[in-house]
Amino acid sequence: MPHPMGFAPPPPEVMAVTLTVNGVETTLQVAPWTSLLDALRLHLDLTGTKKGCDHGQCGACTVLVDGRRINSCLTLAVMQDGRSVTTIEGLASGDTLHPLQKAFVENDAFQCGYCTPGQICSAAGLLAEGKAKTDDDIRELMSGNLCRCGAYPNIVKAIRQVMGEGGA
Amino acid sequence: MRAFTYSRADTVEDAVRALAGNPDARFVAGGTNLLDLMKADAMRPAHLVDISRLPLDRIEETEDGGLRLGALARNADTAWDERVRSRYPMLSKAILAGASAQLRNMATNGGNLLQRTRCYYFYDSGTPCNKREPGSGCGALTGVNRIHAILGASEHCIAVHPSDLCVALAALEATVRVTGPRGERTIPFAEFHRLPGDTPHIDTTLGADEIVTAIDLPARGFAEHSTYLKVRDRASYAFALVSVAAALEIEGGTIRAARLALGGVAHKPWRDTEAEAMLVGKPAEAASFAAAAQAVLRGAKGHAHNAFKIPLAERAIVRALSEAAGVQTP
Known part of the structure; x- marks a missing residue:
């Protein structure tokens, strides 16, 4: 039977990639076309980071690499060799929630929750960047994270609350 | 995504050598456009040369009072650079008008110049597109063309270049520095991108074996107005x-x-x-x-x-x- 995409995939050729994920150094064997997102979800079983559009349009896959927020769906795991990755699973300290996680709960900043890990990681990146001063700045600099439930007003409130507390 | 092989270039010379004689190889830096196009099957490189760790990420003064933007400087770092903000505010504003904060943290200046059109038909490998598949026709001409060109188009292609950054670079009369097997050359910004004519599959005047290393801004930044x-x-x-x-x-x-x-x-x-x-x-x-x-x-x-x-x-x-x-x- 022909392959549904019209070509036969060659046998996977794997490469070693070392990532420090949420503080733990791990070496993975991945095919070169494995996105960082798939490496996190499928190889490391860290399914907190979500696959929404898989095209960099929705922000559900946002993680921090060396402290900066990126779309993990649009980078290859092999390109991030040697770097530190922080996902939603790495933000809390034990049972103590990260200030953004706490603020999202307190402000009811989600409904279905699917975009929330990406929203929170993106907000952590925004706080680290230190460019947002006003609610309009927050809205503009969070525009890469879509929320189809429309929790935007409370997402802005939650982020503003943490900004008011002096960051995270 | 189709299977491909991957290697990393450690020097500009390495990178140029890796492309030479390998028409199915492509550079990847930020990856934000290329990997998306590969997922859509609109681009099918057999080999990726990762240039993201080459030392081309700095923003430096030039001798004539301008700024040199490294090809691998991230869009975000360029837009928020104090020299760019104060001397070329139009450029900073243009970069921040594009994409999202996450993408600007990944995408490079050189990659921005080389990004492909977001024409729906270019992305959809099930439709004709002279840019993706020369000679197959143009799906946009008689299709949905709300986002398409009104100036300089041809009967073969009505796609638009999607960049914001490049519009400011055109107005500023930037110069693109490139390196290839025959050494370094510069391309005036106005000559870097092409009109489609009857070869819409060629976006730029960059040689297939050349790499963008920097973008030079002249001293005149029109900061006041x-x-x-x-x-x-x-x-x-x-x-x-x-x-x-x-x-x-x-x-x-x-x-x-x-x-x-x-x-x-x-x-x-x-x-x-x-x-x-x-x-x-x-x-x-x-x-x-x-x-x-x-x-x-x-x-x-x-x-x-x-x-x-x-x-x-x-x-x-x-x-x-x-x-x-x-x-x-x-």
Whole structure:
């Protein structure tokens, strides 16, 4: 039977990639076309980071690499060799929630929750960047994270609350 | 995504060598456009050469008082650089008008120049597209063409270049520095991107074996009187329907120099030097701006869904020039 995409995939050729994920150094064997997102979800079983559009349009896959927020769906795991990755699973300290996680709960900043890990990681990146001063700045600099439930007003409130507390 | 092999270049020479004689290899840096296109099966490189760790990520002063933007400097780092913000505010504004914070943290300046069109038919490998598959036809000409070109298009392609950054670079008369097997050369920004003609699969004048290493900004940054205006379907994180980079030098109410470039309207950032020349010597006021705007759109041609862009572009030009001049928008 022909392959549904019209070509036969060659046998996977794997490469070693070392990532420090949420503080733990791990070496993975991945095919070169494995996105960082798939490496996190499928190889490391860290399914907190979500696959929404898989095209960099929705922000559900946002993680921090060396402290900066990126779309993990649009980078290859092999390109991030040697770097530190922080996902939603790495933000809390034990049972103590990260200030953004706490603020999202307190402000009811989600409904279905699917975009929330990406929203929170993106907000952590925004706080680290230190460019947002006003609610309009927050809205503009969070525009890469879509929320189809429309929790935007409370997402802005939650982020503003943490900004008011002096960051995270 | 189709299978491919991967290697990392440690020097510019390594990178150039890795591409030489390998037409199915491509550079990857930020990856934000290329990997997306590979997922869509619109681009099918057999080998990726990762250039993201080459030492081309700095922003440095040039001897003639300008700035050299490293090809691998991230869009975000470029936009927020204090020298860029104070001396080339139009460029900073243009970069921040594009993509999202996450993408700007990944995407590089060189990659921005080399990104492909967001034409739906280019992305959809089930439809004809002369850019993706030369000779297959143009799906957009008779299809849904709301986002397509009104200037400089051909019967073979009506795609637009999607960049914001490049529109500001066109207005600033930047220079692109490239290296290939025969050494280094420079390309004036106006000559870097091409019009489609009958070879729309070729976006730029960069050789297949060349790498962009830097973008040089001249000293003249029009910091006092310039702006970047972007008109789009939502307030943030959308491509331009029409965008305008407008820059003026004004003395005593009279325009002494003008730069005008448009995005979202053509296969390349659309700079109009004739319209710029019309503005010089004229009073910095709405009537002068309107005359220049009409001149820019004189050869514009709309298609079934995008004719609205012609009056929209005229108005956007008048508004951008008014904002740049600091006069009230009519």
